[in-house]
Amino acid sequence: MIEKPKPLDIEDLWEEDLLTRYPEPDQKAKEEFRNYDSPGRDTVREFYRINHRYQTHDFVQKKRTEFLGLNRRKMTLWEAVEFLNTLVDDSDPDTDLDQTQHLLQTSEAIRADGHPDWFVLTGFLHDLGKVLCLFGEEQWAVVGDTFPVGCRFSDKVVYPEFFEQNPDHHDERYNTKYGIYEPNCGLRNVYMSWGHDEYLYHVMKDYLPEEGLYMLRYHSFYAQHREEAYTHLMDEHDHAYFKWVRAFNPYDLYSKAATPPDVAKLRPYYEDLAAKYLPDTLRF
Ligand SMILES: [Fe+2]
Ligand SMILES: [Fe+2]
Numbered sequence: 001m002i003e004k005p006k007p008l009d010i011e012d013l014w015e016e017d018l019l020t021r022y023p024e025p026d027q028k029a030k031e032e033f034r035n036y037d038s039p040g041r042d043t044v045r046e047f048y049r050i051n052h053r054y055q056t057h058d059f060v061q062k063k064r065t066e067f068l069g070l071n072r073r074k075m076t077l078w079e080a081v082e083f084l085n086t087l088v089d090d091s092d093p094d095t096d097l098d099q100t101q102h103l104l105q106t107s108e109a110i111r112a113d114g115h116p117d118w119f120v121l122t123g124f125l126h127d128l129g130k131v132l133c134l135f136g137e138e139q140w141a142v143v144g145d146t147f148p149v150g151c152r153f154s155d156k157v158v159y160p161e162f163f164e165q166n167p168d169h170h171d172e173r174y175n176t177k178y179g180i181y182e183p184n185c186g187l188r189n190v191y192m193s194w195g196h197d198e199y200l201y202h203v204m205k206d207y208l209p210e211e212g213l214y215m216l217r218y219h220s221f222y223a224q225h226r227e228e229a230y231t232h233l234m235d236e237h238d239h240a241y242f243k244w245v246r247a248f249n250p251y252d253l254y255s256k257a258a259t260p261p262d263v264a265k266l267r268p269y270y271e272d273l274a275a276k277y278l279p280d281t282l283r284f
Contacts, residue, residue: 010047010139015253017044021158022226024254045159051140052162055193057149057174063141063194068202070283072135077274078267080128080282087133101260103127108266109255110248121273122212123251126219129196129203131284146193146220148230151179156229158222177232186235187218195220207278214241215248225249 017040075083084099097105107123132142145158152175153163168174181190192198201217208216223229225245234242 010043011143013040013044014047014143016040017158018222018253022222022253024250047140047144048159049162049165050138051144051193052153052157052159053165054140055147055149056166056168057180057191059141060149060191060194064191067132067135067199070203073131073284074281075284076281077125077278078271080125080131080284083134084128084131087130097256097260099127099130100263104261104263104266105255105257106251107270108257108261109251117273118209118212118277119248121270121277122208122215123248124270124273125200125204126216126248126252127196127200129198129200129216132196132199141194142196144195144220145222146195146197146218147223148181148187148190148233149193150174150191151181151233152177154223154227154229156223156227181233183232184235185233187230187233187238190230190233192217192221197221203282203284204278210241211244214245218242218245219248219252221245 073083081100081103087099103124103126106126107120110123111120130142133139147153147157149168153160153166153169157163163169173180197217197220201213204216205213218225224231224234225242226249
């Protein structure tokens with residue numbers, strides 16, 4: 001067993017890995033990450049080995065029961081943002097953006113492109129589900145690419161070879177093309193691997209427009225929004241709203257600004273947005 005990465009290390013590595021898999025259209029992938037000897041790459045592999053081993057249908061049900069009652073904490077939007085920011089890896093303060101900065105860079109890039117305010121707000125809060133880490137969850141159950149459980153794992157999911165170790169892969173209930181699902185049943189009827197996307201969707205589901213909810217719920221579902229590996233589970237509604245998931249993705253991946261956003265200056269704007277769409281306190 002290799003040494004467990006520090007809380008946020010895996011996030012930066014995951015992001016680098018994503019940029020290697022999905023480089024910005026006119027940019028080359030990060031060369032060092034293509035190198036199989038890269039320690040970062042080994043960490044990402046180890047992360048997915050564990051993730052793919054333990055994200056089973058049963059595990060997802062267990063986590064849904066554990067967390068979807070949303071009775072751990074009540075916070076305003078800004079309290080949640082500040083709470084998430086306590087996740088900062090302070091061993092390396094000057095190279096990595098903190099969580100608030102990632103959120104603001106994403107949302108400010110959306111705002112600069114003139115998108116509607118709910119889209120900006122969605123960008124601002126899209127990773128708040130990572131508070132799961134602060135509730136004691138392991139990183140492999142919070143971040144990383146997501147995928148359906150309860151049916152065959154696609155070989156278009158990153159590191160598909162690691163699904164060999166997942167008990168569901170050998171379980172007849174779950175290892176056929178459709179598994180427990182009907183053809184084109186709609187993703188709302190499909191259980192996704194557990195992580196910050198699905199969790200935050202449940203926190204926000206009464207407050208944001210459907211377009212924003214799709215962005216929250218499926219933003220790490222690269223096997224579909226980039227690879228189209230699970231179209232056989234999608235219905236017309238999903239197809240219509242995945243346009244928004246794809247519209248959101250570049251802001252998540254490619255919105256690194258040259259100068260970090262001025263958090264204090266931007267705060268009033270985001271508090272107004274929160275007041276427009278969200279209740280005073282959110283249940284986590
Ligand atoms: Fe995310
Ligand atoms: Fe993100």
